[in-house]
Amino acid sequence: MKNFINQNKVISLILLMGVIAVLVRLVGGLGAVSALSDAQPWGLTKSLNILSGAALSAGGSLVATLVYVFGIKKFKPLVRPSLLMGAIAHTFVLGALLYDVGSPLEVWRIIFAPNIKSIMFLAFLCEAFYTTAVLCEFVPEFVTAPQFKGIADLMHSFKGPVIVCTAIFAVIHQSTLGALYVVSVSRIDPLWYSRIMPILFLVSAWAAGLAMLVVEAYLSDKSGRRKFDVGVMGAVGNTLAIFLFIYVGIRFADLAIEGGFGGVGGKGVASVWFIVEMLCFVLPAVMLLGSKSPKLLYIASLLVGLGVVMNRLGVAIVGWHNPAGITYFPSAVEFFVSFCFLLAPIVIYSYMSGIVIKDEKVTA
């Protein structure tokens, strides 16, 4: 810890300020740190740190599912980095969810009068269960210290059920996040609103999760930590391309059926935002069809990540309709807190991956 602070003074200072912002929010309420209002109840934290964050960290359980459930052994070397990434990132998604809830210290109240027909209840339930499940997957893979061997072995014996449960929770969790916005009918631009948002969120989360694995592998290679395995990553790229084509196909079909295309070419940010977002899905899909150099995989994956983030922001902010004409723009503190919620898991990941993922010594 001390070493880390000495080596990364700037990052440490930024994260310290982020902790202070969280304390300000706890004392002064959400209004003290954000531009949210009654016309825009959910803003940047919800769309960037929770919706996008959950999608970008979907790779963790997805790879474990592909390897252990569907038996695609080729992705085995990715299990450890993806699980580490998923576990850390998802802990911060849960943190952002608690930060964004009005009364973080009263969330436990939900268990006394649960409305099992509420999408929000399902979202909380899945977020909590999924994060727990990912951590359960993560512990036996990584905890090797002799004093914890008993716990790790015990958890290892439950590995099968845990993996299957995580896979199920992952599917429901990602689709529930999309379902949240289904109730806001007529308040989201038809370019983004869809009754099948649960499916769209799920497929795009799969794509984003895989894309982030490619980005991670590329950056680890550049920093000299692990070599970029072109064979494995090419296979990831193929899978990613399949998800992208499915996503674009469903999205366009839905827009055509529901008449959402009418908004394209309209004035304002929404139309441009939508076109750029769709390019971020279509371009990488086409790029991944041909030969795959590490650099091309990396750029395509970055585009996919950007596209998914733009999609979530489109649903929650750009496409959000404000009858009173109040146009929401996140405050500086809001941007800063969201940045910290993204920076912290990346910092922790790069620190921990240096310790636990030294090289390709994969436990069979």
Next chain:
Amino acid sequence: MPYSMLVDVTKCIGCQGCQVSCKNWNDKQADKTTLGTDFGNPSTMNSNTYTVVKFDEAVAADGNHWHFTKAQCMHCKTPACAGACPSHALTKTEAGPVVYHRDRCIGCRYCMLACPFEVPTFDWHKAIPSINKCSFCADRVASGIEPACSRTCPSGALTFGNTEDVVKLAEQRLAAHPEKYVNYIYGKDEAGGTSWLYISDTEFKNLPLDESVEKAAYDRYGLSVMNKVPGFAIGAAALMAGFFFISGRKASAGKDGDK
């Protein structure tokens, strides 16, 4: 016996006495407001103001006319907010009011996304915030007193009573003066029917009442998703478990072969 309220826009004189008595009964402080182009005082509901009278000038052949429309929670028969709330902090009572239970609320604000009338408001500047909205004076109604707003109304614009009587009264007024009223009761079908009903002498598009609100209850959007979850979960579980079993068998077969 459910209760309803009739708002006769033709009778409202815009005195805002209902706003004052509402604040009185609910122990709310006055807002600091400034004069704006909408003449709202304040312009919209907020965490401190459960009801506002909105001022609208409609252009007609015989000159311009002012209309004053009281806005507050509509108290839907099937409230979208109550369906959205994860912890039953908003519930529909048999008497009609949609009431808020602070002790169950976690502040997720999902009710605000779900409400088609965009009514619930939030304490943005409190460490321990609440959702705020009109309670239809559920406490007064329970002890046999009419809500504070209608009790105060000096011009007869607000009429409180049993739903049957209120609907009958609205229909009588429309029938008695077809030359005066627009033949429509806003709230009778909106969002599956609301406990607050509006009649008016001007087209409803001139009033701050959203005509695009659908006629069916809004909780169906949430339920359409939630009803699919059990089947979806069981299907996913069966699929995953099946594949897990198959790939496990394959792996162990592979290992035996190696030996």
